[in-house]
Amino acid sequence: MKTTTKKWLTTATSVVLAAGLLAGCGTSNNNNTTNTGDTNAGGNNATTNTGTNNGGTQALSGKLVIWTFFDQVKDMAEQFHAKNPGVTVDVKMFPGDQYQTKLLTALQSGKDVPDIFDLERGYIGKFIDSQFLTDLSAKGGDDLVKDYIPYVQALGRSTDGKLKAISDHSSPGGFWYQKDIAKKYLGTDDPDKISDMVSSWDKIIELGKKVAADSGGKEHLIQNAGDLFDIEAYNTQPWVKDGKLTIDPKWQTVYENQLKIRANNVDAKLPFMSAGWGNALNDGSVVLTSMPAWAGFMIDNKDNKANGKFGVAKTPEGFYVGGTYRGIYSKSPNQDLAYEFIKYIAGTEWQQHNLEKTGNMPGNGAVYEANLDTYKSPFFGEQNILKPYYESVKAMPAIQPDKYGEDILSKWRKAAGDGIANNSSYDDVVAAFKKEVKNTFPEVSVD
């Protein structure tokens, strides 16, 4: 009798303890599937929006709810409101990476859903073919992006080529450098000459060897061999074609260059946006930092000490990092008003304002063209920085996003990153990479 009780107790204890664990896992699940109730009291409560036809002068009125992870959307809303006092724009900001889970949960339940929501480059591919986005092409959206940088407009298109989301900016990158450091190690601080000196990876490797040798190994030409992932990410073929994993042969060359960069002490081995990376950018222990135009906040500009100190040169191939896209919820009752908002942010007026205020590069080519010879940014003194950005970004291939691209790219970064650290062969990297892809995406066929 006693042993049975004890046995029962033991079993019961383990069940309860283990259930506790599962409750732990389960609860987090729960939070992410049932928390729509508290997310947004706003919802679609606009009642009086007047449908306007494009270009109409009729005064707009109503209420729009926008969900975003990006605080500068508030300014966007204010500017739009200033032009259209009848429209209230309610911006709900959810910072951090919980945003996409939150958004997805709301969209699935269909309750308290925004009229307009933001999607980041990193996961737009997952949403782009879903039923949640309004077809902007049907509303004449193609016209809004006709002057756009090709890659920027393509990222808002679904697989069938329809426009589903629009960004108000591009995110071009370049090599940022401190002029005095460049003069010391490269002999010049002229952006065109430096762009020429680093126009190919072979040139970079040779130049990097020289910088390392001249400085006794203390100074490095670039931050990280891993930066090549960012630069080549969108200059290569998409990873999945017709349900099959394809590795662009170009990645082999890239990988070999990465190994050479690492082996020859060309890079400082500092990961993008890490603390050490930021220090190197500011103290000049790395000559060239490949970074997007929006990352100026990483520069320590206390008392304007960094003003006029920097230059920007072109990378061997153009690149961009990130991007925020805005789409209209397909079941929003305020479709027309929401479209007016999208139209506003795709236009030159807002993008000009945004460029002047925040230094965010426009998505609209017309805004680039208008500012090429006039736009100056405090860090860069007299340099017309739009020029190198515009030239490289214009040439980037226009590739539509898909649900696999970014995730598979991150698997490649992981496999090849491990490979660079261990000096592994390309075949080993490919094998490790394929294993990862196969495991995460069993539906993708892998050779």
Place this chain on the structure above:
Amino acid sequence: MGSKINKSYYGYFFIAPFFIGFAVFGLAPILYTLYLSFMKWDGFNAPVYVGFANYTRLLHDSFFYQSIWNTLLIWVLSNTPQLILALLLALILNEKFIRGKHFFRAVYFFPQIITPVTLGVIFSLMFDWQTGSINKILMYLGIVHDPVNWFNSPWWSRLIASAVICWQYFGFNMIVFIAGLQSISNEVYEAASIDGATKKQTALHITLPLLRPVFLFVFITSVIGGLQLFDAPLMLGDGPGNTSRTMVMYLYETAFKNFDYSYGAAVAYGIFIVVMFFTAITARASKLKD
């Protein structure tokens, strides 16, 4: 016999809040997770019933097995030193002649109140390959010539993750041990000292045996806690070839990074079974000793 007992129903109202809370926030998600594990669902389209497909996939998932192995390794590497340290410190701080023991008890408990995420970030900065303080110190002292790429080594990654956990929880276990030590009656010690037992004999033959129930408690909670390792290791990363990815990290990545909710649900149940298994072993082992 029990017919005369007053079976008033009011009692149920008093215990209801817990059960309602558990049903909504505990049981419902558990059952929903079970439901999801038989579906195929990416969050964008309606779930489709797929039977045991997710479980079949789980059984063939070498990454999942690897994460179980990693979790066990990190658990052993963190718990062994942690329990030894906690016990030793508890024995020392329980001595009457130690001065300022309240101060030390508080100090050793401090890591427990820091969030694991913060600890993970601190350790990852300390052990950073190029800029970490550990490498700087080692190089300054001349112990190593080139900076050590800690997180590129499977064993160092696991050891660092274990060190974080060990450092965080030894203080808590120490407090539990001290509580256990203080519950041992003084009379036993007095009797021992009258019989002429040495300090070592007292510790080995009186303290440790009487501490066994506490030891079991600490052990079982550490099995449950250890198998759920998540936040601190997450901040330290997956390690080279996923060698420091724990089971729950794998669950998180599957469900919330890849949006494969249904397979994530199956992974959750896989973890449940693993934890059940080890808890049962622990419970059985504790029973054998009785």
